[in-house]
Amino acid sequence: MFTTTVTPRFGDIDALGHINNTVLPVWFELARNPFFRMFQPDLKIELKTWSLIMAHIDFDFLHELTIQYDVEIRSSVSRIGSKSFTLVHEAWQNGKLCSKGEAVLVHYDFNTKQTTLIPEHIKQQLAEHLVS
Amino acid sequence: MFTTTVTPRFGDIDALGHINNTVLPVWFELARNPFFRMFQPDLKIELKTWSLIMAHIDFDFLHELTIQYDVEIRSSVSRIGSKSFTLVHEAWQNGKLCSKGEAVLVHYDFNTKQTTLIPEHIKQQLAEHLVS
Amino acid sequence: MFTTTVTPRFGDIDALGHINNTVLPVWFELARNPFFRMFQPDLKIELKTWSLIMAHIDFDFLHELTIQYDVEIRSSVSRIGSKSFTLVHEAWQNGKLCSKGEAVLVHYDFNTKQTTLIPEHIKQQLAEHLVS
Amino acid sequence: MFTTTVTPRFGDIDALGHINNTVLPVWFELARNPFFRMFQPDLKIELKTWSLIMAHIDFDFLHELTIQYDVEIRSSVSRIGSKSFTLVHEAWQNGKLCSKGEAVLVHYDFNTKQTTLIPEHIKQQLAEHLVS
Helix, strand or coil: CCCEECCCCCEECCCCEEECCCCHHHHHHHHHCHHHHHHHHCCCCCCCCCCEEEEEEEEEECCCCCCCEEEEEEEEEEEECCCCEEEEEEEEEEEEEEEEEEEEEEEECCCCCEEECCCCCHHHHHHCCCCC | EEEEEEEECHECCCCCCCCCCCCHHHHHHHHCCHHHHHCCCCCCCCCCCCCCCEEEEEEEEEECCCCCCCEEEEEEEECCCCCCCEEEEEEECEEEEEEEEEEEEEEEEECEEECCCCHHHHHHHHHHCCCC | CCCEEEEEHHHCCCCCCCCCCCHHHHHHHHCCCHHHHEEEEECCCCCCCCCEEEEEEEEECCCCCCCCCCEEEEEEEEEECCCEEEEEEEEEEECEEEEEEEEEEEECCCCCCECCCCCCCHHHHHCCCCCC | CCEEEECHHHEEEEECCCCCHHHHHHHHHHHHHHHHHHHHCCCCCCCCCCEEEEEEEEEEECCCEEECCCCCEEEEEEEEEEEEEEEEEEEECCCEEEEEEEEEEEECCCCCCCCCCCCCCHHHHHCCCEEE
């Protein structure tokens, strides 16, 4: 599991006083940096070498998030396929699980526009963060 | 079905040349304005009177979206429950369905912090946009 | 002058009930598309061919913007230099000027990393939108 | 001076490979949290008690920011008036000043819709972060 801490900002709070639902996709994307680094250690994003494409994301909103406390994003792997894998993200604030969601990423060659096998050594890195 | 047209901007495009996945939640939220108006015709957002809370959103990414054409968001209703309903959003660009997703909204009283029944006259308005 | 109409969305509204200040940079960027097309008619953004870099942006907040009306962004040119130019953007809502700001863009070659002269035929296009 | 560290995310990077200009307003807003807490220690944002309104923000882009390193936002006070003050923000990455800008905030009563004097004890807190 990787942990990413984010601090809510004034504009993340909507007119009802809670973190707006469109903020979670941004936070969960930030929390994927350590997974991205498994595939591209220097995080350099170029069509020539980048090998991941997003297929699906989802979000459940369980409790309201506010501006008053930092939020801890806990990220794990829930599935490792031959050509894709699934991440699970949880947003915790003040001891409470407030939002959770998944992201399905596909291993992809942007030059040939085809899905490709995830290398074994990366599968092993992903497996270290696998939860059931 | 409601149709909302959005024009991609420079910063919506990520380093791979495509609309970033976190942009779709923003566009789909914008496309919910006509549904919000069924519950709050003047769109005034206040805890005293606002009656919707987001429970779930999801997004499938089918084809890459680029900056070069406007995007049409088509929004319908896929389910009308007693206390919640589900919207479906589709993002079309240049004749192609590029992304789709759902949003589950719950009818909610922010003062009593309880779910409440959707009034019949609003159910009828939602039903005009129901798809199977 | 170019005019771009934007519709505020739920999450653009902050906890005080107004459009958050970080939304204006996004709207004004969108309003630069027609100027970008003078330099790159197909809006294709690639280091090889893109020729503009942002040097400065500023924003004055004159009146609160709300979610209840569409916003008209009016964009003109206030200065045309040999290697840079300045745009002025205004956000109008319900007949009132609510925010205005400038953007300074520099003509730039990303390959040689040097500023370059704006071609005469583009200067003429910019001049059609010049205000004093 | 307050220091806020932000980690760039995938979608902050635009099609030219750099942090998009609209990201800086978001980061600088986040960096204002410690100043907001001088006026509202619990950061609770409500029209009844919140006392700051944004009058102006600006941004100079000096060097390109990338995704590869964390960014340090350094924030100070450059002016303390009777009813308003000015903050200066700098974005440093990998030892280089990449962007800087100012924000003018006005002390304001949202109930009477009038500017109000900044209390002396808050002026003293601001003065601890004053730079010339």
